[in-house]
Amino acid sequence: MRSVKVRVPAKINLALHVGAARADGYHQLATVFHAIDIHDEITATASHDGAVNVEVVDILGKPMPHVPSDRTNLAAQAALLLRDRLAEPDLGVHLRIRKAIPVAGGMAGGSADAAGALLACNDVWRGGLTRRELDTLAAVLGSDVPFLLHGGNALGTGRGEQVTPVLSRSTFHWVLGVYAEGMSTPAVYAEFDRLSEGRGKNTPDEPHGVLAALGSGDPEALAGAMRNDLTDAALSLRPELARGLDVGSARPPLTGLLSGSGPTTVFLMPDSESAEVFSVDLRDQGIFDGVVVAEGPAAGARVVG
Numbered sequence: 001m002r003s004v005k006v007r008v009p010a011k012i013n014l015a016l017h018v019g020a021a022r023a024d025g026y027h028q029l030a031t032v033f034h035a036i037d038i039h040d041e042i043t044a045t046a047s048h049d050g051a052v053n054v055e056v057v058d059i060l061g062k063p064m065p066h067v068p069s070d071r072t073n074l075a076a077q078a079a080l081l082l083r084d085r086l087a088e089p090d091l092g093v094h095l096r097i098r099k100a101i102p103v104a105g106g107m108a109g110g111s112a113d114a115a116g117a118l119l120a121c122n123d124v125w126r127g128g129l130t131r132r133e134l135d136t137l138a139a140v141l142g143s144d145v146p147f148l149l150h151g152g153n154a155l156g157t158g159r160g161e162q163v164t165p166v167l168s169r170s171t172f173h174w175v176l177g178v179y180a181e182g183m184s185t186p187a188v189y190a191e192f193d194r195l196s197e198g199r200g201k202n203t204p205d206e207p208h209g210v211l212a213a214l215g216s217g218d219p220e221a222l223a224g225a226m227r228n229d230l231t232d233a234a235l236s237l238r239p240e241l242a243r244g245l246d247v248g249s250a251r252p253p254l255t256g257l258l259s260g261s262g263p264t265t266v267f268l269m270p271d272s273e274s275a276e277v278f279s280v281d282l283r284d285q286g287i288f289d290g291v292v293v294a295e296g297p298a299a300g301a302r303v304v305g
Ligand code: C5P
Pocket: 025, 026, 027, 028, 029, 111, 141, 142, 143, 144, 158, 159, 160, 185, 186, 187, 189
């Protein structure tokens, strides 16, 4: 049986500017996505029995029973969507997902697996779809999925699915504070609507400051420009997240912000050495369930074996 392995990165949002809810319930966004070097790995093994199966393991290879392995898993939906597009109902696949991206953490872990599954199945089934054709399917699966095919940095508009690549001059250094308990993205957006009482801006602000900082490569300028409009909504649902955002240190970060709808908190550091020092300090403080050092931008989904 043919098998391929795909690596796909996590994303954080350097800017998440949220407009009012649209008629379809989604929110108009102006976001800047940034892929970081925390990766899920998807191994796709083809079959001809029409069965689509998903197996989810952690980085040590242990099963993760709390992550769905049925057709509600976005990676399974990606395989089914691609098979429909190829109009070959006998195609089957076993998808083994090795997860390093926190689950329900605001880092698009499920969307990453969907992007990885699209790329892996297109390869293992010899589907022959172009990147542009895969983009169209990705947008059907979720707002973040097209970006995870691309990686790097990108401006996301529409509901986030319209991505325009943005170059950056340097590598940025991050420390991530991860919580064991995730948050529901729809619940955070619903809380955003409740707090803004329908008075949200129709057109979200353009993230000029973040785009300029990416162009100059200056982490201090980036820190000054980063903004997440879902912060108040996430804090309203989980007030204890404030502790992680206000954390102090002898080697302080340039800024700390929630990623996406949270709860993962991302700290921008001036360089790799201060990221290592701050990560040790943060672990000692015991606020987070996990602390991870990362760099970005990272490449999007790609076949590695
Ligand atoms: O697109 P995706 O399925 O990842 O979005 C998950 C949920 O997040 C949506 O069902 C919606 O509640 C919310 N969302 C939103 N506006 C966006 C993106 C997501 O309201 N632009």
